Amino acid sequence: MELTITLLNGESVPLTVPLHTTVGSLKSLIHQTLGVATSTQRLSGVNGNNISLNDDSKTLIDYGLNSGSKVMVLITNPIQVFLKNDKGQMHTYDVVPNETVTQFKAKVENKEKVPANQQMLIHQGRQLEDGKKLEDYGIGNHSTIQLSLRLRGG
Structure with a gap:
């Protein structure tokens, strides 16, 4: 499937992908x-109308895209955000608003x-x-999250 990938600065790149490519791929x-x-x-996806490709597990075909479709890339x-842990310590994390809670928990586990x-x-x-996005909770720049x-039951 031939796609045209376009950034907001106008830069366009042709990209050939397999027919059943997921948004994540x-x-x-x-x-x-x-x-x-x-x-x-x-x-x-720009295919007559703009379609937000917001589910990484869905295929491009699921969104009605086909060969010749254009995909716009917005960079967030x-x-x-600040995380206050159970010891009262604050740590800073760099996140994007559409990051999932699961992804954020992985960062927290690491630190x-x-x-x-x-x-x-x-x-x-x-x-x-888990599975919801940080932006679903109104989490923005300099928000504080409690850990x-x-x-554990016994």
Whole structure:
């Protein structure tokens, strides 16, 4: 399938992808071709109308794209959020608003050494659910997220 990948600065690149390519795979190819990190990409298919390609597991065909379609790449800038851990310490994390809670928990596990399945993250009194995006909770630049540890049953 032949696609035209266009950045907002007008730069366009032709890209040939397999017929059943997923959005996530396309983001990886864009990263390899244009050097744009997958976590900062927001893709929109232009095929008569603009379609937000927001599910990395869906194929391009699922979104109605075919050979000759154009894909616009919007680059989102990272923001900084603060995490207050269970010891009262604050750490800074660079994230993008459309990052999932699961992806953020992996960063927290790496820095705080708390396994993701033991983390309970809370922002403004709301517990963050795996699979949802940080932006779903109104998390923006300099937001503070609380880390509590889940009690393991015995």
